[in-house]
Amino acid sequence: MINDLRDFIAACERHGLLHRIDARVDWYLELSHIATLNEDAGGPALLFEHVRDSDLPVLSSAFTTSQRMAVCLEEDPETTICELARKWKTRLADGAGIAPRVVKEAPVLRNAAVGAKVDLLKFPSPHFYPNDGGRYLGTAHYLVCMDPDSGWINLGTYRMQLQGRNAVTVMIARGKDAEIIYRKYQARGEKMPVAVVIGCDPLHFLVSSTHVGSGVSEYDIIGALRGRPVEVFESDLTGLKLPASAEVILEGHLDLDDLRQEGPLGEFTGYYSSAKGADGVGMEPTITIERVLHRDDPIFWVSTIGKPVNDCHMIQAINRSAMLWHELETRRIPGISGVYVLPESCGWFWAVVSIKQMYPGHSNQVGLTAIAHYGLKGVILVDDDIPADDLGRVWWALSVRFEPKRSIQVIDRGRASALDPSLDSSNRYIMSKVILDACIPFEWETKPREVTLDPAMLHRVAQRWSELGLPRTSRIDRLLDSDDACDARPERSRATRSTA
Ligand SMILES: Cc1cc2nc3c(=O)[nH]c(=O)nc-3n(C[C@H](O)[C@H](O)[C@H](O)COP(=O)(O)O)c2cc1C
Incomplete structure (x- = not known):
């Protein structure tokens, strides 16, 4: 069973999917460049045991292959992304979420640094790419906050730049759940209590970077996916419920009046970008860290973000495939036989949906529903004889079942990603979208006869x-x-x- 990062590391080692690096490496560019070269070659997860200026080992490249995502989901390592997404949406459909269980004792409470003793420079935060604006403490982590009205607890992964011994900035794009919540604190004239979790059951990271829906707690979704509740303790500082087996937790308050320069960061699109400025630099809110909690011998965790394909893209490919599939089924649309958000499309922009057509207009209904999914720029529809992740056959369908005038539908306005470099920098929140319907029209009386x-x-x-x-x-x-x-x-x- 995987209940924390240590279980995951041990499981990866048992499967020969993790490599320890004993040699001393530098957090300035060196660590990220080793990781990227290894990722590009399809290599194992890496555990850097000696990083300059820090006592903490650093895990990188945890999810750069579907095998390690399968290990995280407690499945056979040979399970494909599409199959993992199917299992994910089935576990969600099987029942309501499982609420977290509050415990009194937590390994992460064993060590604490408070107030003037807080020193974030002790953490091995990498400087990833040559033009990055600084060191990034948060790339494989999540932010916990709570809706002040309803008590809904949200987990979300939003990049965090180190801003000195006791502060980080956080880049939360418009419309994300943490933004919806912090606007409420702003309206009350209050700072928002937050916690940053680094190193945990890796499923937390997969789910914290998933849009599970406003008002739904990611803790409940993790519980549903694991089939057992997340163990949390109640913080006496922030009042938040926090994961008991985390490696490191930073607690403090997010201040919207304390804006600091953030970025650039080499982003998941393969370009330097930020939610606020085309050059990748923007003014973002600061979190002042008041307390650091950590386990004995804590392990730090990073993701290289950057150009596809690395773990950021694989994570999004699986969680967005699963959630899109779940959404289509929740709308009671029949006949969905596969959904695949391509890692190569940054795990974000393009999806293929495979459909068993049952009535005229069926594929169009699927296309219009799918394309509304946040951030998708294009949806390709294929008949169910083509697996959504068999790209060779998807191209065949685009060649012989697709006729541009009939099969292309452009949607003029839809929600975009603020980091999309194909959009003009003056408006990166709205974009057009496209549906490519490569299904044989259901209503045709005479269908082409296929060679079999x-x-x-x-x-x-x-x-x-x-x-x-x-x-x-x-x-x-x-x-x-x-x-x-x-x-x-x-x-x-x-x-x-x-x-x-
Ligand atoms: C490694 C990684 C880094 C991310 N960084 C950011 C970020 O800096 N800002 C942001 O708004 N979303 C970022 N995302 C996407 C969000 O995590 C995702 O949209 C998630 O659904 C946000 O949580 P929410 O739906 O509760 O708002 C990142 C995702 C991953 C996998």
């Missing part, structure tokens, strides 16, 4: 496969396993890039 192989001959050939001296494949195994001799389903397209 003869099922009986396939079965016969499969039985002779060893005699032919050809290597066994999963498709031959499938054909040999099927009694009815008619499994003519094609193999996955060879053009598909493996994100495992």
Whole structure:
């Protein structure tokens, strides 16, 4: 079972998916450059054990392959992103969230530094990219805050720049839950009590970067996904419920009157950007840290963000695929057989939805519902004979089932990401969107006749496969396993890039 970051690290090590680096490395560029080269090569998660100026080891690249995301979700490491997303949405659909359980004792309460003893410079916050505006303490973490009216507790991952011994700035884009909540404190003339959690059950990080819906607590969603409640303690400083097994928790108040220069940061789009300025620099609110809590021998955690594909994009690919799928099903639209937000599209901008069409206009209904999903720029619709994540076959559908005039639908205005460098810097909150419908029109009386192989001959050939001296494949195994001799389903397209 995975209940904290240490369980996850141990599980990755058991599967040969984590590498420890004993050599001393610098937090200035060196750590991020080692991590990026390793990520680009599809390498393991890294645990840097000796980083300049700090006693804390640093985990990076935790989710750069689907295998480690599967480990986090307590699934077989060979499970694909699409399959993990299916399991995620099924666990959500199976029942309401599971509320956290309040405990009195918490490993993270063992060590505390308060007031003048707070020193954030002790943490190995990396300076990731050459033009970054400084060191980033928060890239694989989350912010906890509470709605002052309803008591709803929100977890959200929003980048945090180090601003000295006891302060960080946080970049929360417009419309995010923490913004909706901090506006309420602002209206009351109060600072917002917050906590920053670094290092925890890694599922917390996956879910804190998911839009689960305003008014819904990510703690309940984590509980539903794990099938057991998150253990939390009640902070006597901020009144927040905080995860008992976190590695590090920073507590303080967010002050909207204390705005400081933030950024740039090499962002998940592959460009330097910020929510406030095209050059990647903006004025953002400051959190003054009043107390640091940590476990014995705490472990720090970072994500390289930057160009796709790294763990930021993989995380968003899985959580956005799952939530889009969940949303389509919650709207009671039938026939959704697969949803895949591509990691290569920054895990954000493009989705493929595979549909078993049942009535005229079905694919269009799916397209219009899906495209409303926050941040999506394009949705590609395919029939259910094409797996949403088989990009080779998606291209085939775009070639032979798609006719531009009939199949393209442009939506003039929709919610955009403030960090999207394809948008003019004066307005990055609104963009146009597109639906590419590569499904065969349901209403056509005469449909194109597809080339398929003869099922009986396939079965016969499969039985002779060893005699032919050809290597066994999963498709031959499938054909040999099927009694009815008619499994003519094609193999996955060879053009598909493996994100495992
Ligand atoms: C590694 C990582 C970094 C992120 N950084 C930011 C950020 O700086 N600002 C932001 O608004 N969203 C950021 N996001 C996206 C949010 O985490 C995501 O939209 C999430 O749904 C926000 O929580 P909320 O829905 O409770 O507002 C980041 C996501 C990831 C995976």
